[in-house]
Amino acid sequence: MRGVWTPDRIRAAEERLFEAVAEPVVMRRAANGVALHVRRLLGERAGGVAGRHVTLLVGAGNNGGDALWAGALLRGRGVGVTAVLLAPDRTHGEGLRALRAAGGRALAAEGSSGLTSEAVGALRRGDVVVDGVVGLSARGGLRPLAAEAVGHVGAPVVAVDLPSGVDPATGLVEGPAVSAEVTVTFGGLKPCHVLEEGAARSGRVRLVDIGLIPYLDEPDFTVLDPEDAGAAWPVPSPEDDKYSQGVLGVAAGSASFPGAAMLTAGGAVRTASGMVRYAGPAADAVRESWPEIVATGSVGDTGRVQAWAVGPGIGTGSNGREVLARVLEEARPVVADADAITLLARDAALWDARDPETPLVLTPHDGEFARLAGERPEDRVAAARETARRYGVLLLLKGNSTVVAAPDGRVLVHPSGHAWPATAGSGDVLTGMLGKLLAAGVEPLRACGCAVLVHARAAEIAATGSAEHGGRAPRVGGDEEGRAERTVGAPIGASALLAAVPAAIREVRAAATASVR
Template sequence: MRNAYGVESVRAAEREVMARGPEGALMRRAAAGLAAECAQLLGKVYGARIALLVGSGDNGGDALYAGAKLAGRGAGVTAVLLAPERTHAGGLAALRAAGGTVVDGSEDRAEGVVARARLVVDGIVGIGGRGGLRERAARLVAAVAGDALVVAVDVPSGVDADTGEVHGEAVRADVTVTFGAYKPGLLIDPGREYAGAVRLVDIGLELASGERVLEALQYADVAGLLPRPSGESDKYRRGVVGVVAGSARYPGAAVLCVAGALRGGAGAVRYVGPAADAVIARFPETLVSAGPPSKAGRVQAWVVGPGLGDDGERLRDVVAADVPVLIDADGLRLAGEREVRARRAPTLLTPHAGEAAALLGVSREEVESARLSAVRELAGRYGATVLLKGSTTLVASGEGPVRVNPTGTPWLATAGSGDVLSGLAGSLLAAGLDARDAGAVGAYLHGLAARHASSGGPVAAQDVADAIPAAWRDVRRTD
């Protein structure tokens, strides 16, 4: 599990370490890790031009001490000071002693120093920073050459470390070297996009698991949650998922949702809706019913909504069921907040940003710029588990940290891919996973399947569904 902690928890852990050790030891530990990452990026340190963008806080101190180590290996290091009177004194002395040079960030020549650098270290603002870059800092960042490497210290300046929100100008890093623990803003867009590749440097912090704000499943975690049929399993013991999807206008939504459910390990899939002919033509193993969902036969979970149109009657019939229900697409528009909150069995809502915005009564841009707060608010408002789809997919429930999905590809933004995810996650619900695990594992496998299907090129939703077994086997190899 990759865990992320809030700024206050990290700072408290840092204070404990500093209280037990000699003064400055923690900063030097962080700087050593930062310098090592910079050296690895450069390949050849000797003779490399390096510019340090140095702010007034400890972040600037980290950059200065790292710069001193690089200067000691023969790099030409220049520190550009944005607050000369408040620069970390110890770090500045170390840089000068190692042969580094210093320039005031307000001088005209400062931009030239940055423009000529092969590597630029962003030590402007630390994890406590809020808001975008100030004008002088933004001007210096804009001077970075297009082929230069940019390394952010702990978090890119201008990115909110707790949320990933970006308000104004921010540094776009190739690599972010973060200390002690991952910060949520490095794993959630838009901050994740600004962070580039994230490298974690262990500086000896002790953080309690209960303080986690965010967590990302890894292969081993997913492998441990995947359903495992035994020798005595039959199709009913493995889980039967019901699918209420599709309409005369959108029969394909039903087909894709059923595809995700079948590939997701369901023992059987019951389909209820007007697209039965299209479903049977593609998947003859599907059990179809023309009647209302409540009369279709026993299921362990329902998926409702993809391509449903305005069929509120079928939606209400499913919401009234006493088994886990996944609601997606048109179902989100038709399901009332009061009806969802009244449910006793688990509910998993799977909106994309536009649907989440409609449910919250805000703009899509607001959801996309503040994903963490949006998914938390939806989960609280509906009393349900919410899987917010997008460039970073988040899963939130009333308990435990929010989960962020680390798999996927931009090619996954294609028509019908969400229908496949709904069927897949619904199948996992039917197999006995709780809503939080079903959402997180479903998103993980869905993203991994897209990578398998894409191989760097365009992918269609059916391709993603067909690649789910390969993704499943890939994960199980770590078991």
């Protein structure tokens, strides 16, 4: 599990670090990490470092200083280095002197009519470009000169700490911004690496230890890794039977929407052993698709369950309301999705049917969230955390970066790095998966994180046609190389995602096994 800290928390830790270690020493540690990952990227893309050229795009302050020091180190490995200075009068002095002493070249970016032709040539010539424009204090998109410079970059980019133009605290992009192949960050992950567009623009995030870790307190939120999900995933022991592993009740679908029932029930079946009971008007269709499911026509006839998954396709009329009320009255952990969220958002009396001590997980996308909260989320972490607290629920806010907030303030984030689950019915599969994990007794916040991670990986496996890395899925901040640049995917439907769930589970379980060897 990886911690994520806000920029303010990181800066406070840095101040404490600088009291113990001289700032230039810390800067050189950071620069060494940047230079290391530039060399690795040169090896990937150009076959080696000797005779290659790196261009540094340098802003004012320490972020630009890290880039300059990295350039000096690269010169020592035979790499040609040119620094394009966006603010020559405010460039980090020691870093610039170090680059020049190592034989690197520096030139001003701006001439009398904007970006100089010399700067354009340097930016186009680089085999790799290092983004050292702005750091954690930045807000808003790139300024015009920096935006013009980035527009001439065709080579892969290594970003120092974060891609310039991305909001460090939210991951939002409100103007021109850098898209990095690799982002080298220091001490701890920041929100921009895992949230919103910032997660995609960060590329592969590489975490470098500069001595900051002892000065960081508890993280603001966390990212679940594959081995965490694999370690928590329920599998049968020799003493288990079909009842001891958890029985999930599924209340989903209708005569008009039987597919919602089949996908939700299928997500449960393919997630864990044990038993699934279905209650609803699509019982015949569910039996035909999943003969191992015990299907009945109503919630009252279902029998004993350990948890419920309710909502997809039940409708928002009186029948759907009755189904949801009956499920809530059973005082079992509940995953409520789709129509169930709409019903809860518009009918306050339904909340009275719920036992407030029993876990309730709501799984809205942004539009459904707006029905609950009155507006679409901007700061997704803050919005999810506040809504979870207000309603006393676990709030799983779906998106490319899914945010899971518990009522006690704990937050998990999963940056999927792709959008393959953005297809009709994939949310139904997730509802069934999460419900089965709750029925099996997985702690609710951990169950949400596990389900989201495996669901996203299953979509990727289905879209790309293969399970890679021998069961070791890449993770934010890890050492594994990303797969996005090596695989080409095709759009999928929810049925393909569902079929890939077992392969994704095998991957995370293999990762858990490998991590303890």
